[in-house]
Amino acid sequence: MPEHTPAPTPSRAVYGFAMFLGFKIFFIIYIIWSVIPEKYFEKVGIDFLPQRYWAIAVPIYVLSTLTLFAFVIYPSFGLIMxxxxxDIRTIMDKVGKKRKNNEIKLEEYQSPSCVCKNHEKCAKEYFDVKEMNSKQKRIPVLRDLDMWTVSESLYLN
Incomplete structure (x- = not known):
């Protein structure tokens, strides 16, 4: 099995379960710290804890940062790129040029000769007629339109 695969493996399952338990325990400790009054912690002997302000401030800072990234920074990257x-890249790209050069013209396409084993039962003529009808209805190959052709059809006709 390749080393870099998203497929489940036993070691990945163990690490995932350990992370699940770790985050669950951390969340329970966080909730206990943020809800229980300080006098109960002092009775147990825990007297050095962060202020309660951070129980609210850290999640708000994290969510504000994520919101800023999702609605401002990430779309800005798209606009920058x-x-x-x-720019000429908005009109024609490299892939469209390759397709235009390698395009097969349907009118020049010739159907292959008959390869039937039994020539008496051959239905090549039926398929050729059907293929000719389908050639006329066929959607052309995807490609970029030339800028001059588009301008001519829009503004000169």
């Missing part, structure tokens, strides 16, 4: 309106 987007090319300008007058």
């Amino acid at each position: 987007t090319p300008d309106v007058d």
